[in-house]
Structures are given as C-alpha cells and as structure tokens.
Amino acid sequence: MKKASLKTKYEPSAQAASATLSFGVGDLKLKASCTDRTLEDGVSLAGVSLGVEKPGFFIIDYDLPKQAARFQFMNSAKLFGKQLKLTYIHPQKANATVLESTFSFDPANKLTTKYSFLSGKGSVKYSYVHGSGVTLEPSYDFNSEAWSFAASQKFRGDNTLKASYETSKKLVNLEWIRESKETGFFKVTCNFDATENKATGLTLEKTWNLDF
Numbered sequence: 671m672k673k674a675s676l677k678t679k680y681e682p683s684a685q686a687a688s689a690t691l692s693f694g695v696g697d698l699k700l701k702a703s704c705t706d707r708t709l710e711d712g713v714s715l716a717g718v719s720l721g722v723e724k725p726g727f728f729i730i731d732y733d734l735p736k737q738a739a740r741f742q743f744m745n746s747a748k749l750f751g752k753q754l755k756l757t758y759i760h761p762q763k764a765n766a767t768v769l770e771s772t773f774s775f776d777p778a779n780k781l782t783t784k785y786s787f788l789s790g791k792g793s794v795k796y797s798y799v800h801g802s803g804v805t806l807e808p809s810y811d812f813n814s815e816a817w818s819f820a821a822s823q824k825f826r827g828d829n830t831l832k833a834s835y836e837t838s839k840k841l842v843n844l845e846w847i848r849e850s851k852e853t854g855f856f857k858v859t860c861n862f863d864a865t866e867n868k869a870t871g872l873t874l875e876k877t878w879n880l881d882f
Contacts, residue, residue: 677855677877683870688717699723701731738763749773789813807834814838828853840864854879 674693680686690703705717721731729742740761747754757770767787774780778799785792795809807820816838824830828850834843842862849855855877861870 672881674880675854675877676880677875680874682872682874692723697724699725736763752776786813811838835864841870851879 672693674691677690677692679688686706688703688705690701692699692701694700699722701719701721701723703717703719703721707717708714710716715734718734719731720734721729723729726744726746728744729740731740732738733740738761741759743758745756747756753774755772755774757768757772759768759770761767765788768784769787770782770784772780772782780797782795782797783792784794791812793809793811793813795807797805797807799805803824805820805822807822809818809820810816811818816836818834818836818838820832820834822830822832822845828848830845830847830849832843832845832847834845835841836843840863842864844860844862845857847855847857855875857873857875859871859873859875861872862868863870
C-alpha cells in the first residue's frame with residue numbers, strides 16, 4: 671500500500687487558497703501544487719508548481735508560470751561531537767540565496783544562524799527546551815536590527831500552542847497545531863497588530879494522509 675498526503679491552505683482575509691498533493695516513490699517524495707488562481711479564469715498554469723524531495727537531503731520546486739526552480743540542499747555533520755545541520759536555499763531568477771546552520775549543543779539547546787546573500791546580513795536564534803516542556807526561542811535579525819521572541823508548549827500529546835512577537839513589525843503571532851497519525855496535520859495561525867490592537871490575518875492549514 672502506498673501513502674500520499676494532501677495539504678490545503680486557506681487565508682480568509684486574502685481570499686487565497688492553495689493545495690499540495692505529495693506521494694512517495696521509493697525514498698523520494700513527488701509534489702504537485704496549485705492555488706485558487708489556477709481555476710480563476712478556467713484551468714491554467716497560474717499558481718502551479720511541481721517538486722521532488724528526498725527528506726533530509728534536498729528539495730527542488732519548479733514554478734511552471736515563472737519557469738524557475740527553487741533549490742534547497744541539506745546536510746549534517748558532527749562538530750566537536752555535536753550535530754551540525756546545514757541548509758542551502760537558492761531560488762532561480764531571484765537574488766535571495768540563504769545559508770542556514772543549526773548547531774545542537776544537546777537535546778534542550780540549539781543555535782540557528784541564517785545568512786542572506788541579498789542583504790549581506792543574517793539572523794541568529796537560540797532555542798531552549800525547559801524541563802516543563804516549554805520551548806523558548808529568542809532571535810535577532812541583523813538586517814532589521816530587531817528582536818523576536820517565541821514560546822511554545824505541547825499539551826495532550828498531539829497539540830502545540832505557540833506565541834511569538836516581532837518587535838520590528840509590532841506583530842503578535844499565535845499558532846495552534848494538532849498533529850496525529852489518525853487525523854493528520856491541522857494548523858490555525860492568527861496575526862495581531864500590537865499598535866492598533868486588531869487582527870491582521872488568519873490562516874488555516876489541513877493535511878490529510880491518504881492510502882492507495
């Protein structure tokens with residue numbers, strides 16, 4: 671029996687929707703995505719992309735309308751006996767190449783750095799998992815020269831609540847994630863403008879696991 675997954679995403683405020691179908695072929699995962707623009711004026715290639723992924727090694731996505739690919743390569747190594755993960759992201763026809771590294775000191779502490787070749791600057795994020803299960807993630811962006819803070823907590827096994835605050839945009843982000851083998855993946859994201867004290871966006875995501 672083969673397995674596949676269907677991921678849907680809907681943003682009510684923007685009236686935008688998308689769907690991604692993926693299925694495994696050997697150790698690869700093939701993907702096909704479309705958006706509401708694909709069916710806006712009859713069937714078209716608008717918003718359509720194809721992709722192939724080998725988990726932990728590479729992801730290649732190809733945007734059909736733009737005729738441009740996005741390459742992502744991952745690798746890992748041992749440094750001083752600790753795990754170091756490296757990710758290289760290069761979108762074709764766009765000067766937005768990013769290099770990311772994550773160094774795990776132990777299961778509770780890790781440091782993630784990103785470098786943007788476009789801005790010549792990067793960001794750094796520290797992640798700490800407290801004994802209570804709360805994850806704290808302060809980060810600093812050298813381009814905007816601003817801090818961000820995030821905290822998340824798992825509860826009832828399959829659920830995670832996460833709250834974050836971006837000081838540069840005065841933006842509060844709240845997430846509820848539910849992930850289980852029986853019901854699949856579900857995420858609700860809400861954004862709030864702290865200066866005007868009003869909601870600025872809502873995103874709903876749902877993934878179904880399929881057998882065929």
